[in-house]
Amino acid sequence: MKTFTSLLSVLLLQGFLSQTALAQEERTAMVPLPSQDDFTRGEDGWALGLGLGIEYETAYEGSDEFGFEVDPAGALQWRRGNNIFYFAGEAIGWRGLRADTWLLEALVGFEEGREESDSDKGYLDGLGDGDEGLELVLQARHAFSADWRYWLVGRLVTGENGNLGLFGVGRRFGDQLDGSGLEANLVAVFHDSEFANKDFGITAQQSAASGLNETRVSSGLRSVGVDFNYRHHINDNWQIYGEALYEHFSSEVRSSPIARSNYEAEIGIGFIYVF
Template sequence: MKKIVLQVATFLGALSCFGSSTAAETRTALVPLPSIDDFTNGDGWGVGLGLSVEYETAYEGSDEFELEVDPAGGVQWRNGEHLFFWAGEAIGWRTLARDAWLFQTSVGYEEGREESDSEDGRLDGLGESNSGVTLLLEVRHALVDDWRYFLDGRVLTGEIGTLGIFGAGTCLGCEPNGTGWEIGAAVTFHDGKYANRDFGVNTRQSIASGLPETDVDSGYRSIGVNVNYRNYLNENWQIFGEALYEAYGSDVSDSPISRNDYEAEIGIGFIYVF
C-alpha cells in the first residue's frame, strides 16, 4: 500500500509540472484547501464533471480490495462567502466566517453494505446493513492566515447512527485557487448503532452466517491519516488524488466481520471545470 501511495504521489507531482498557471490562477476558492472543491470563480455558478478511479477495501473491515470507477465533480452556486453545492448524493452549504472559520452542513444518503460486497462469501447470511439519510455538520478553523495549519471537526448523524471525526491538518504549497497538497490526521468515534451497523452480529445474523453474536460498544473507532491533492492541468482540466489509511481500535478489530484491522484506499481522477 505504501508503495502504491508513493507511486501515485510521484505521478501527480510530475503532472503538476505541466499545469498551466493562466486562468486557473484567477480563480479564488472559498478556502485554499484541496479537499474542499470550489468550481466557481468567486461568484455565480460553477460546474465540474469528471471521473475518479479508486482502489479500496470492499467493505468496512474487509481484506478484499476492489477497483471502482465513480463520477466526480458537482454543481455549485457561490455568493461571496457562501457556497451551495450538489455533489453525488449530497446537497449542502458552506460558509467562511472571519477568514478563519469554515462551517459546512449537508444532507446526504448513506448506502448500506450488501452480502455481494464480498466476492469470497464472507458476508453470507448477514443480509444488507441499514441505509438512510444523514446530516453532516463540519467546522474547520485555520490556525494561521493562509490555512497552512487547521483543526477539523465533523459529526455525521442520521438513521444509521452517529459518527464523530476530530483531526488536524496541514496544507503544503497550497494556492488561493484551492490547489496543492493537504495532509491530515483524525480520530473517529461512533455510537452503538453506527458501530453495530458495520461490525455487529445479531441473533438472526449469527444463526444465518455461523458467526458469533457480537455487540460493539460505542466509543473509540479508529485513527487515520489522509492525503489530498488537486491541480489545474490547464484552464479547465483539473486532476485530483487522495489516499487514506485508517487503523481500527481493538473493539472493531475483534469483530468477526473484521478480516483486517485497517481500511485503506487510494484514488485519482480528472474533472472538467466549465
C-alpha cells in the same frame, strides 16, 4: 535624470500592480484547500465541474478484499460571497467561510448501506443487507491563520443508523491559493453503539444464519487515520485530483468477526472539467 526617475517609478508601479493582480487572480478558491471543490473561480453565480474518478479500496468496512470502483466526480455549485451551495452526487449542501479562519459545512447525503454481495468470498453471507438511509453531516474547520496552513477539524455524522464523530488536525503544503497542492489530515474517529453495530455487530439471528459469533460493539473509539488530498490545475478547465486514506481500527472493532483486517485503505485518482 528626472525623466529616467519618472520612467523607473512607472515601471515599478506597473510591476507592483501586475503582481497584485496576479495574486488576486490566483486566489480563486474560497479556501485554498485541495479537498474542497470550488469551481467558481472566485465569482458569484453558477459553476459546474464534471469528471470521473477511479478508486482502489476495501470492499466494505473491515474487509481484507480490495477492488476498483469508478465513480462520477464534480459538482453543481452556486456562490454568493463566501457561501457556496452545491449538489454533488447523492449529497446537497452548503459551505461558508467566516472571519477568514472558520470553514463551516452542512450537507444531507444518502448512505447506500452494505450488501452481502460486497464480499466476493462470501464472508458476509447470512448477515443480510445493511439499511439504507439519509445522513446529516456537520463540519467545522478552524485555521490558525488566514493562509490555512494549519487547522483543527471536527465532523458529526448523524442519521437513521447512528452517529459518528471525527476530530483531527490538518496541514496544507505549498503556497498556492487557488485550491491546488497537497493537504494532509490526522484524525481520530468515534462512534456510538448503533453506528458501530451497523458495520461490525452480529445479532443472534445473523449469527445463526452466518455461523459467526454473536457480537455487540459498544460506543467509543472507532479508529485513527490519516488522509491525503492532492489537486493540480492543468489549465483553466482541466483539474486532476488524487486522494489516499489509511484508517487503523480500535481493538474492540478488530475483535469483531466482520473485521477480517485491522485497517481500511483506499487510493484514488480522477479528472474534472470545469465549465
